[in-house]
Amino acid sequence: MAKRFLSGNEAFAEGVRLARPQVISAYPITPQTTCVEALASMVESGALEAEYLHVESEHSALSAAIGASMAGARAFTATSSQGLLYMAECLVYASGGLYPIVMMNACRSTALPWNIYCDQRDSLLLADSGWIQAYAASAQEALDLALMSFAIAESPEVATPFMVCLDGFTLTHTYESVEVPESAQADAFLPPYKTENRFDFENPKNLAFSAGPETNYLFKHQEQQGMLNALKAVPQTEARFAQIFGRAYPGLTEGYLLEGAEYVLITLGTVTGIAQKTASDLRAEGFAAGVLRLRYFRPFPSQEIAKALRQVKAAAVIERDVSFGATGAVHQSVCAALQQQGITTRVSCVIAGLGGADISEDDLRGVFADLAAGRHETRFAGIRERRDER
């Protein structure tokens, strides 16, 4: 097993290479570009045998991936921000059709104003599109998710497309030491794609048809079941992964210093690192801080969140998006899950890190302090309120 110094994008590309996609169709957009460029290089050198389609837009990228999946091939695409929104129609198409496509989204802010830096407004806007969503926090995890995403998506009882989210620049373009597995291990973990949901010349099929009022909801119910089956498929796949690759993952969420925690931050993606350091420092000062990272946002890990927050005094979501007119997508999902289970722990929404804004340890210490002081309202970090404001 080789150790290489790779960026998040490069590590993810290695994972994709190992997953042996048969068709790659992608349109360039910062900060996804170095991933699809790495894949093009691999195709040129022969390290990766795949049909590489130079599509003329993101909509075409995912539309072509859907076509490839209909033909029975394993398909991959990648995008970000404006591109993700441009292909939005195709996201719902892919999930409704149950095509287990994997897509990497480099999380980037959405215009307006224009901003190419990291936040999670793009992926969170499409959280309801029917795609599984996982958020990587390290380049190693990115590589491993590249492999696991295909395995989970293609599980017959799941059959759901999978979006792997890599924080733009903060993960896609930062470097770390990564273990790159051997092809033999990857092949043992991920067999070739097999499905009935495809064209067939022996028994021709009609795909992607219309379903009227009498039957539509029945299809949608099945789609929901497929996504919910991922709640089991994720830990099962991770167990198999650990067996073959020797790296264990903790399931849909990752707890840090949750034992006896009184105040917890909820995070997605790379902000987790600084949140964990802050919590660790605070614990040394006698403050019972903890961090709960949502590795998966869809399907939503309601049980894990309930378990983690039940005994906690208060929690805050570090929300890298805004649900205008309401709070934030993550916050809303967390609160709904707690309410459904009768848990009354107060959870506040701290909107931070928009458009690549830095989230510092001081910022997070401030959030913990606010929790301890009983502050619960939704707020933007970094906006100082005037004293005379109501």
Add this chain to the structure above:
Amino acid sequence: MSKPRLHEGFSLKPEAIPFAPVYEAGFLTRKNGVWRSERPALVPERCNGCLLCALCCPDGAVKATADGKVEFDEDFCKGCGLCARACRRGALTMEKEPCHG
């Protein structure tokens, strides 16, 4: 033959919904002919079996018979009249469909 087949009396049960929007190709459950207001009538002695009518039918409802003439699919003919219009030998006329109650 890949021609779609009619499965008469088929009724879809909720439990039988396919797991995804994918199904056997060419699966028909309803006839279209009930809507027509005219139907083609053959004048056999004028028909030379050229099959121009069969070519022109948007619904594929005209077929060659073994005796070199044509017949019409009652279940799927919509009575558009393109067959009669295409016939160069006056072997086809369009008749009014008796009124359905």
Add this chain to the structure above:
Amino acid sequence: MSVNPKTISSDEPFFGHKACPGCGGALAVRLILKILGERAVAVLPAGCMSAVGFNFPQLCFGCNAAISTFAGTASMLAGIAAGFRAQGITDFKAVGFAGDGGTADIGIQALSGAIDRNDDILYVCYDNEAYMNTGVQKSSLTPYGAATTTTPAGKRLRGNLSEKKNMFEIVAAHGIGYAATASVGYLPDLLKKAEKAASIKGTRYLHVIAPCPSGWGIKTDETLDAAKEMVDCGLWYLAEYEHGAFTLNRDPKAFGSVRDYLKRQKRFAALTDEDIEFITKTRDAKWKFIRENFRRAG
């Protein structure tokens, strides 16, 4: 030797659909699929032909077929072709059937990309000159003077005032391997072109005039007549583009009457003599260009 009514396949891969009686589009799809045979894989975007053919559980394509997004016919086809190729499957005929809207408006970007990549697909535009499936709204292939629901003919304006976009020449300008215009009013020519297109690799484009009796305001049995008259009066030309050159398949010695062609259709009812004169002059200018630049067939 091309097919004729007796030798064409007796299979009916497109059957049982809910198209209007006399639908030109349905005829085009039906005939082309008969020619392509059992290895056809058809993609149809939102539009008339998908709307009438895929209402689960009434599924009217006997061959492998799928609906694409409205804008995504050509891109989905590109993916299908690549997906088959990646699995070593080479015996397939990927074909798209899109309307004028799905080709010249919302679908043009993906079509352009496919031609650019020379994806191995046959793209057929069945042109009924408006968004017919949604109730006759104007598209960029709606001809000058046609009334549609979004270009109604009233006291002030007598219908659509923009010229029909020339998709055939736009496609040809990409340097495509093979493109042709056709009409359901000239079926032998259409069948011959479909066979030719089916035998070539790379991206191929067929643009078929396919009248819609409902939208054009003609009787259900006048579909093929109108499609023939459109060619005969010169408002549509039958041509091919191949190996970098245009070939005119039919050069009328004398044009049929533009007035008669237009006035038979309710959608042109509001046109005045000046309008018809204008349309005729536009036709003449175009034919001057054609006769100076296109080769003649045979």
